[in-house]
Amino acid sequence: MQMTAASRQQLIDQLIKEVNSSYAFPDMAKKVETSLRQQQKRGAYDTMSSPQRLSEVLTDELQAVTRDRHLRVTYSKEMIEDRKSHDERSPEEVAGYLATMKSNNFGVERVERLPFNIGYLELRGFARATDAADTLAAAMTLVAHTNALIIDLRNNGGGDAAAVILLASYLFDKRTQLNDFYFREGNRTEQRWTADVVPGLRYGGTKPLYILTSKDTFSAAEDFTYALKNLKRATVVGETTGGGANQGDDKRLSPNFSLFLPLGRTISPVTGTNWEGVGVMPDVSVCARDASKTAQVAILTRMAASENDPDERRRLHERIAQLGAGATSSISCS
Structure with a gap:
């Protein structure tokens, strides 16, 4: 052509x-x-x-x-068909989508209990909440009894806004407003709140929570991070995120061209704005590769400060020493 x-x-x-x-x-x-x-x-x-x-x-x-x-x-060299909503897809298309999501475990890459009862959840994407709910519930149930939780979004490029709300709902004790979303069509604003009930076990809103970020953290993953940071529910560790806040959809321009067009924008009830073009700045700025051990050191340091057993305190400091070597400022990250 x-x-x-x-x-x-x-x-x-x-x-x-x-x-x-x-x-x-x-x-x-x-x-x-x-x-x-x-x-x-x-x-x-x-x-x-x-x-x-x-x-x-x-x-x-x-x-x-x-x-x-x-x-x-x-x-696209191939002719672009008008985009279908999920409900308009054929049974074969839905089955193909679900097969792909299952092969990626609905974005749940890794769930682990780290030393000293620290929970770790790595998410590579936010799959549709209706499809990912059981998998997210299983992951959150597994970490429900840990003393602190690390959610790793360093390789998460985004996904479904409803899945963001679902995951956030595990991390508060009461119904909490995460953000507003303004839609250009109809000139309307929708409030987005955590759910009153979640499948599986709720983690709660009091235990330490750390979110790991990188420059590749984007879109829905930034939505999650921005909301929990500004609500003072989480400490963000890593790099400033990619800076994509405006959600949208594909518009067909011609048989071979399409336009991804943001149709609305997120508005924080705390800041009155969002992270578009600037990203979410971490509370603790380190290279993405050092974010996990930096978060663990912060958690363990808090544990050691309140630990009365000298043997346990010694073990905590030994673990801190193992993790603490080699962290670098994000300014020098390559």
Whole structure:
């Protein structure tokens, strides 16, 4: 497929139309239109016959104007079908989706009880809450009786907002507002609260909780981190996250082009804003590779400070010494 002047014009016109009608930030949508029209007048796209290259350039332009990493244009050699909701998928499509999720254990990569009864849960993604509920319940039940919990989101690129609410619901003793979500369509705002009842055992809201992050922590994983940090429920250890706060969906621009477009935005009841473009800053800034042992050292230090048994206190300090060597500032992370 080769792009022509007519097909480029049609693509950009449709792109501007979708951004203006649905983007979560109406004022920013107008800036996008202005920027793209200026680029057209300068002839910036005139020599682009490659559809792949054009999609990349348009994505760069959109993100440069908005600083929104969710916003992107994608080219496909195969014809793009209109996106179906989960409920509209065929039984075969649903079965394929579930098979993929099961092969990834619904994002639950690892559950472990570390020395001195510290729970550890590594999540690589937030699968749909309705599908992942049993697996998350099993994981949270396994760590329910630990004295402190580490949730590792260093390799978590996001997923389902409802799964974020479900996991957070295990970590509070009472119903708690996590955030608001503004939808451009209908100009409405939805409050998001933890659930009154969860399957399995609730961890509760008083035991120490640490969340591990990296620059690759993104989207729904940042949503979870941002909410629990600002509610003072968790201590965040690691690197500043990727900075993608605006949730959206794919819009078909043409038979071979689509646009992922944020349709709404998260608003913290604590900060009045979100982490878009800036990421979630950790409370304790270290290289991602050092985040786990840094969190463990913090937990064990607290335990040692309140431990009356001298033998147990000695064992705690021995473990701290084992873990404490070699941590580096995140400034020097490669």
